[in-house]
Amino acid sequence: MKFPPRPLALGLLALGFSALIFSRAQAGGGHYYPPVADPLVKEECGSCHLAFPASMLPASSWKRMMGELDNHFGDNASVDPEVARKITAYLVANAADTGGQRYGAKLQRGVDPASAPQRITALPKWVREHREVPDWEWRHKDVRSKANCTACHADAELGYYED
Amino acid sequence: MKFRLALSCFVLSFHSLLASAGPLEAQLAAYATAAKAANPAFTGFSAARGEKLHVTNFALGKPDTPACTSCHGNDPRAAGKTLTGKVIEPVALSVSPGRYADPAKVEKWFKRNCNEVLGRECTPLEKGDWLTFVSSR
Numbered sequence: 001m002k003f004p005p006r007p008l009a010l011g012l013l014a015l016g017f018s019a020l021i022f023s024r025a026q027a028g029g030g031h032y033y034p035p036v037a038d039p040l041v042k043e044e045c046g047s048c049h050l051a052f053p054a055s056m057l058p059a060s061s062w063k064r065m066m067g068e069l070d071n072h073f074g075d076n077a078s079v080d081p082e083v084a085r086k087i088t089a090y091l092v093a094n095a096a097d098t099g100g101q102r103y104g105a106k107l108q109r110g111v112d113p114a115s116a117p118q119r120i121t122a123l124p125k126w127v128r129e130h131r132e133v134p135d136w137e138w139r140h141k142d143v144r145s146k147a148n149c150t151a152c153h154a155d156a157e158l159g160y161y162e163d
Numbered sequence: 164m165k166f167r168l169a170l171s172c173f174v175l176s177f178h179s180l181l182a183s184a185g186p187l188e189a190q191l192a193a194y195a196t197a198a199k200a201a202n203p204a205f206t207g208f209s210a211a212r213g214e215k216l217h218v219t220n221f222a223l224g225k226p227d228t229p230a231c232t233s234c235h236g237n238d239p240r241a242a243g244k245t246l247t248g249k250v251i252e253p254v255a256l257s258v259s260p261g262r263y264a265d266p267a268k269v270e271k272w273f274k275r276n277c278n279e280v281l282g283r284e285c286t287p288l289e290k291g292d293w294l295t296f297v298s299s300r
Contacts, residue, residue: 049247074225076278148248 033103035159038090044079045087049147050156054091055100056120058113062091065118073118121146187256187263191294197287205288213296216289217254223282231280239300255300263294 033053036042045051054062066088069077079087096104097113110124111117120126130146137143142151149156184192191208198205218237222229227246234251235243240258243251252259263269277285285293 047249048245049249076275142248145247148246151248 030106031161033159033161034094034100035157036090038086040083041087041090044083048075048077050149052120053100053103053159054094055096055102055104056107056123057095057104057117058097058108058111059092059095060113060116061118062095063088064116066091185264186266187294187298190263190266190269191291194287194291194294198291201287208288208291208295210292210296210299213289213292213294216293217296221281224277224279228279231276233280239297254297256298257300263297269294 033055035053036045036051042051057065065072066084069079069084092098094100096108107120107123107125117123121130133152138146140151149161153161155162195205195208198208217231217235217239220230228234234245235254238253239255240253242253245251252262254262256262273285273290277283277289
């Protein structure tokens with residue numbers, strides 16, 4: 001059996017293109033990070049700041065962070081060992097290099113997971129995406145912290161981090 | 164018969180006593196016992212002392228949070244905001260009923276927040292005063 005080469009190539013091209021569009025649309029144009037779904041993680045990690053999506057950091061980062069909660073960016077955010085164990089399990093299972101790969105892989109470009117980065121706002125891709133934000137906007141009284149995603153990304157709680 | 168009547172009266176009154184003493188009341192009673200143990204001159208909690216604790220600029224903990232009001236705001240009936248923009252339910256019990264229904268949660272936040280503002284844990288007297296203050300608002 002012989003395939004006609006041109007229609008086949010065109011068909012494959014169309015298929016590939018639509019697959020690309022579809023995956024981008026599904027992933028919210030690469031700016032969608034599924035919000036934390038676990039009620040315990042949402043409560044414990046989302047009282048002081050937005051409960052950052054697990055897919056924003058690799059598993060190694062979450063493990064390290066959960067082991068250093070007594071000095072969590074300067075705060076003592078310790079929780080009961082049993083609570084910590086459950087939170088860690090959720091974050092590790094949905095991290096950027098595990099279950100959340102589809103959403104978080106791009107954000108990890110240029111990152112060595114072995115270095116277990118702690119600040120999402122220090123990831124090269126994050127820095128690049130925010131390079132046009134002027135200093136005065138960061139210092140604005142309604143922003144103040146780079147961890148305050150919702151100040152600019154109104155739907156961050158829902159997982160959308162578009163411009 | 165008389166005995167059974169007395170018994171049911173006892174059970175009924177005991178039941179209503181339990182119903183009126185919610186988790187917050189029980190927690191306040193526990194703080195009162197501890198405060199009395201620490202200082203025999205303790206006579207009761209004070210909403211005025213609690214308010215002073217709430218608004219005082221201690222600056223003994225983290226530089227970002229010199230006072231309770233740094234995050235909770237000056238009006239106990241209004242919502243507060245963390246430094247990272249998270250909205251905090253108003254502390255006043257009248258606006259946020261049920262806010263202090265879980266003693267473990269109350270303890271957790273006293274521990275964290277007192278350390279951040281005062282650089283140490285709060286005493287049972289301070290905790291009782293503060294809870295009395297927010298309950299009165």
